[in-house]
Amino acid sequence: MPGNFEQVTAQLTALVRAKTADSRARAHSLESLPGHAGFSYSFVLERTAPDAVPAGKFVVRLAPPGVKISGPADIVRQARVMESLADTPVAVPPIIWYGDEPEFFDRPYFVAGFVDGFKLGESALPAAHLKRLARKGIATMAALHNVPWEPRRAAWGEPFALSEELKRLDYLLDRPTLDPAVVARAPELRERLRSSLPAGARIGCVHGDFQWSNVLFNEQRVVALIDWEISLVGATLLDLGWICFFSDPGSWVGVDPGRGSLLNAGEIVDAYAEVAGFPVSAAQVRWFRAFAGYRFGVITCFNLMLHRRGKRDDPLWEETALSAPTMFEHGLELLG
Known part of the structure; x- marks a missing residue:
């Protein structure tokens, strides 16, 4: 403005x-x-x-x-x-x-x-150095998940159930105006996710949009985690699944959304498990990675519809939508 x-x-x-x-x-x-x-x-x-x-x-x-x-x-x-x-x-x-x-x-x-820092994708530091910093970023995520949420209830609110997260996405998906070629196998993935909802998922403080563009570094460490718009108390593996999704080329066509991370999804999970201080279930990680692809895929379909109908002009969604069918397909693969 x-x-x-x-x-x-x-x-x-x-x-x-x-x-x-x-x-x-x-x-x-x-x-x-x-x-x-x-x-x-x-x-x-x-x-x-x-x-x-x-x-x-x-x-x-x-x-x-x-x-x-x-x-x-x-x-x-x-x-x-x-x-x-x-x-x-x-x-x-x-x-x-x-x-x-x-x-x-x-x-x-x-x-x-004002916090003076840089994002990994914008730095010219050597790759090995950036990879060490990326691991510190994952350690920051684990530190957040270890913060006691109960004393912070007044700021964060009550826990949000995974079933409610799925219902919230129903509002975006259940629309006849979505492009059927883009939405593809999203309904099938939704049912698979619902039928395999993880029991006993660990609850804690969740950033909600933990991706590399929201982590600021200096040459030694993380200096700020920013953009807390959709933070919540919920299943902590929501954050792990989200950053893995943006670092997994298997969900994308012709783009590299995780550029600058220098860690692939498997390395991210290993780095998180090393410092989490609590068990990290491989089966649950796969579910949350599949859910992240479903979540972003549905958001993509919805925003593409708004763009094409002239309600919210943003041609970037045309490009992102090329990957949406792959997001849903890969989610089904992750669930086995």
Whole structure:
């Protein structure tokens, strides 16, 4: 929203002056950041009377205007989730302020510290070094899954059952407007997943979109896990299945979604099992990998339909949809 830079800058300046009680504080150097569940900007905070919040670079994320504040648009929940992890081994951006006071942006917001880091796919470091970093990324995922969720219930909410995850996808799949050639064997995979639902899946804090584009590194370690829009308390292997899916060429046609990971799905599972501190069932891992392909395949079919009907223009889904039948086929293969 480049046209709104001046307005957002003025709103940010009002916010930082109110929060710091520094009448000469100001926000400037606003820049857009990537993201789909809100509007995100980096900015520089200038202070004349530094206190607990010094001058420096920060990030503000705003809920999209005119949408229901729930799910991925619940910006305040995202802030609370990250704030709840501040005293854990899971690196997250430091949360400075959050709220929904109408006098600032007229919609929910949070302000976090800017974390300077890179994504694996963007680095020119030697492959062996990047591979070590990738393993540290998997260790961060395991650390998240070991964080006690019960004391963080107020931020995260109650556990979400796998059966409910499947029902949520029914809303997207059960539509006559989907392309039958793309949706292919999705209904068959859905029934196989339902009939083999894992019993006793381990419950914990789940990022929900754990892929390499959401992990920031420096040369030694993970510096931040970002984009918590669909975090939940649920089966922890949801995250493992998801990152494996994006690192498995068997689910894709003509693209490399896991570029930069340097670990294949088997290596990811082995790295996770080495540091998890709890048993990792091979059969359950296969189910969650199949479910990840089903989940993303259904999302692809739905978004392709929206694009073709002119409801949400995004030609990228045409390219992604070339792989959707393969996602469903590979999911069936994984289930045996």
